Structures are given as C-alpha cells and as structure tokens.
Amino acid sequence: MTDPARLPAADALTFRWSSLARLGERPAEEGTGGELRRELADFQVEELPLYLPAGEGEHLMIHLRKEGHTTGHLLRELARQLRVKDRDIGSAGQKDRHAVTTQWVSVPAAAEKRLPHFALPGVEVLEAGRHTGKLGLGHLRGNRFRVEVRGAPGTAEQAAARLRELEAQGIPNYFGPQRFGLGGINAAEGVRVLRGESNLSDPRLRRFLVSALQSSVFNAYLSRRLERGLFAALLPGDRAKKHSSGGEFWVDSPAESERAARGEVSALGNLFGKKSQPLREEGGLLEQEALAALDLTPADFSTPLAGLRGDTRLTRIYFLEAPQLSPTPDGYTVQFALPRGSFATAVLRELMGGEVDTLPLPGEKEA
Template identity: 65%
Template sequence: MVATIVSLAFDWSALAALTDTPGTRGRLRARPEDFRVEELPAYPLSGEGEHLYLHLEKTGHTTAHVVRELCAQLGVRDRDVGVAGLKDRHAVTTQWVSVPAKYEERLPAFGMEGVRVLETARHTNKLGLGHLRGNRFVVRVREAPGAADTAADTLALLVARGVPNYFGPQRFGLRGLNAEEGLRVLRGESRLRDPRVRRFLTTSVQSLVFNRFLSLRLERDLFDRLLAGDMAKKHDTGGVFLVEDPHAESPRAERGEVSATGTLFGKKARPLTLDAGELEREALSEFGLTPEVFASRRGDRRLTRVFLEGAELRPGEDGYTVAFTLPRGSFATSVLRELMKTDVDAAAGEPEDGDAEEGE
C-alpha cells in the first residue's frame, strides 16, 4: 500500500526522478543572467494588421508587472494586451507582447528599467496565451566544480529517454501552497472572488494530481511503457489514441514515438480506464479527491514526458552551463532537478514558462 499523502504543498522529494546518476548539486540564479529564457513564437508575423507585436527583453520583472506598466504608460486596456506566456522575474527573458496598433505612436514614450523593446512588427491577430512553440533555456549552474561530466551523462539519458513532464514549483506558488486554497475553491469554501485567481489556484490542484500520477509511473517502471486504458499521444502528429493492447503499443513508446498522457481533470477530460484508470484513481485517492470535484473546470490531457531539442552542455570554472529547448507548458526545473538532484526552485512562487491557464 502507498502511504496517504496528507500535504497539498509541492515537494520535489515526493516525486520520483527518472535518472539514478549522481546529482551535481550547485547554485542557480546567483545572477539574473545565469538563467536565460527565449520565447519561441508559434507562427511568423505577417508584417501587417491591426495588432502591434513588441519583442521585449526583461530583467528583474514578471510578465504581469511589465504588462501593467505598458498599460499605464500607453493607455492600453489590460484586456487588449496579448501575451503567449508568463516569464520569471529572476532571469533574463525575451518574449512577445501584442497591443492594438493604434498605440504605436505612443511607444517611444514607454520606458522601464530592466526592459528593452528589441523589435516591433504588425500582425493580424492578438497574441493569445499558449501561442508559442516553446522556450529556449540557457542556464548556468554555479558552485558545482568538476561536475560537468556527471551532468553530461545525465543530460544524455534525458535526451534519449525524454524528461518527466512534471509541473514545476512555479505552478504551486510561494511555499507550494496554492493547491490548498485551490481545493477550497473547488469545494465552494473559498472567499476569493477574482475569477482569474480562482482559475489559477485550481490548476494547482489539477497539477498536483498529475504530478503524483506521473511519479507513480516512474516508480513502477512505466515511464516509457503503456498500460491498457492509457490515452497515448503521437509526438510527430499530436494524435491521441486509446491503448487497448499495451504489448503491441509499448515498443513505440520505448522508441519515443508515443507517450502516455495524464488527465487534468474537468468536464471535458474523461478519466482514464482499465489499468491506467486504476493508477489514476490511486493518485486521486491519495489526496482524498474524485473526478467530480473538478466539475467546474474544463479539463485537458498532458503528456507525461517531453523530449529535449538542441541540448548542449559546457563546463565552466565553477560548474557548467546547460542549454535546451522545451515545448510550451513544460518546465525547465524538471530538467535541472534531474541534473542537480536538489529541490530546484522549490521556494519559487512565480511562473517560469507561462502556460498558467493550461487545463482551464
């Protein structure tokens, strides 16, 4: 029997790792430039249209803070500003933001310490949440002398087998406590009224259950195998299908062609069935939850693993620098946790990659 989990707080130590290589440990974010994130657009800009896209570089600010200043200085309504994702404060990040093109003449007056407008372009539609292909990360790990070879070995395993697609601590707020209030929202016990805050908090509960489901798969050697009842996703086309014969389909998973998905519960996401459904119900029951508590949510499916693109690692005097690209909605902390084997950013409370509304 698996022990009942009583805490709704995020805890890396409760989540199984994929690799058993030694951790490098080390220090992250000693300086903002140690953690760089480049947002990769989902589509090319047309060069014409009623929306002005701003390519921003920011240091020391959350995306929300920059958007508030943009609105205040240009006179734009908050609802007319578009972003594809949310980026961390403690990093140097680049991302696109859209505003109505009629405000273009006011842009030269915009000024904010730590923020630069790199370029502008017109496009036909407002930028929407999730309108990004992914993010390119370049991360320096300090205070880990001589650890580059160990990190390279672990990185090679992640490139070959994929990365556990855990929601990182950024999804769970300061001290990882968002899910506690999120559960109160789902049960009708919260006094919070802001609908955006309520949605974000309830995503923490969805994310907590997903993380436990994924951890159980890792614990039981099911990371790159499939179960009867799994809803598997094809990595090349994005097609999702029901696994009826796991013995026939698992070789495709072992080759990295398909992966299992987990449920972000809600009215439009049906729970898994058969053996996979039993595992999913086990994850739910450890938190005393049932699918019905998520009836107010839309729901979605999420891949249990993702694959790195362009992975590189360079040794440094006091550690190493690692670079990689992840698809949207995936967290760099899941990679860094495998490399370092520490509670990476466990005390964070701000979004890193910006898929905050996934599963709404």
C-alpha cells in the first residue's frame, strides 16, 4: 500500500522545462527566444488521419476547423445540435483551444440531415462522408503544426540549424506543459489522488491527474537518458521499439546500441500502472533513479486509487515529414509533423530555449 508520508512534495513535480535536459547538452536558456500565440492563427494544428471516409456505412465522419474552443466543448455542441448521445460521438484526440485546429469527428449517420444546420462561432465544417465505423481515440497518424515565432528577429538561421539537428538525431519525446495544466501542477494533484486526499469523485478526472504523474516520471527518466548520453543508445534491461514496424523487445545485447545509433530503434519509457513491467538490469537502475528522485515506486501506480493499467512511450521520435522553416521580419515560421501523442512544444523548446509555452497559475500574469 502507498505510504502517504513518502510521496513527493508538490514542488518536485511542478513542470519546468529548465529541470529537463536538452538534446546535445544545451543550456536551458540557449535558443532563439521569442513569443508564441500572440494571435490564435500563430499556432495551427492539422490532424493527419489514419484513414478517410469509406463513402458508405452507419457513421458520418466530419472534418472541422475550430478556433477558441476545446474539443470537449465542440463535441458537446455537436451532440446537442445534431441530437445524438455523447457516447455515440467519436474523435481521435483532443485539440488545443488556443490555436486554429482541424480534426475529424464521427457521429451516427442518421444525424447527416441535421449537419447543414449546425452552427457554432469559430467552427467550420470542411467536409463530411460516410464510414463503416466510429472514429476511435488514437485513430490518427499524427499532427502537422505550423507555428509563428514572434519577437525573435534575425534568428531564423539559428533555428534552422537546430531544426536540422533534430531531424538527424531525433526529438526528445517529452510531455509538454499542456499535459500538466495551469501552473504545471497536475502531477502534484495526482499525488493527492494516490494519497487518498482528493475530494474529486469523477473517475475520469482522477485518472487524468494520475496520468500527469505518470508523465512526470517519464520526463524525469528521459531527462536522465539525455544527461548520461544515452538518448541514442540502449542498455541491457531496456525495452525498445523498432521505428519501422513498431515491434517491441527487451534489450539483452550491447550490440543493439548500434541499431539505436542508426535511428532504427529507440528506448521506451514506462507510463506506470498496474500492468507495467519495470525495466531490468542497467536500464532498470536508471528508471529506479528517476522514480527515487520523485520519491515514488512502481507500486504506487498499481493501487486501486491510481486506476491505470500502464503503457510505454518512445523516448525518441522523428518528424513524419521534412520540417520547413522560413524567416519573417519579426522571427520565423516553422512547420513540422509529429506522431500522435507527441508535443509540438518538445520541438519548440529545442529551438527557442527557456520556459516555452508554460501556463501560469490562475491569477498570475502570463508572460
């Protein structure tokens, strides 16, 4: 059973980019600097679907563009106006409120006749088509981002050089600040759930907060790999994944590091839950160190209070297509595509340095 006295203090779990190592041992502040999201259109996200409408079936896939709305609010409005049940609406994932985003959703085909009457300020229906199944969570290939960095004149060449490094060496697959909420405190709230101190009754919200704690442990583990020069290497006892096929395997030979150096395979990190398998041997020692720094153990995530099965996540990812960068009078525009579940801010942090896109606590002034 979890011992509340030895779970971590909130400060140790507050998200800060400065506490996480960078590719190539760069200092935390080194980069172009600049400002994000001065306008909504400065941050654009295009969902890359895993499949397109088949043209027939009992479901209707709808392609939407939105700005200023959470995906949750959009789905609730669709349910209300199209007169369908919330549980019958499908989406591949959440999209940022503070951006211009496109994504696919699905509804029962019977709602098709009401779609022309759907109206919500800031939302546009781009196209729709019949499909054989409901769109499921994670049913996307990735996301394409187009980001305007302002307040950084004359830095485009520096940013382009760093982008080439990321393209060649891979991107540290950190969870970004959006994962940790206002003030970066979601992981600390997850500790309160594990301690049995939370008054929250919604099981989905409780799982969400504990999953932020999972993410904090993963970030701490990945940071240690970067600090030790193990980003493009593998240790005995690591678990790894092939980038070409997605196959996973336990590492039992030092020779596997040669494949990692070529970018063919990368280490996985645990998102701890009741079904997780801790890493072994040398890989396990590094994982234990990351957990101990936060005063946690795998057992803390296997209790009924945690409510999570567990998963793994790649420590290194690659762009899905060649990134592009162009100078502007006030900075630069960068476009890149990432696999599903990866954060644009993990790339932007490597370009800009500093505390990129972190959200202040309520009442604090946003920089």
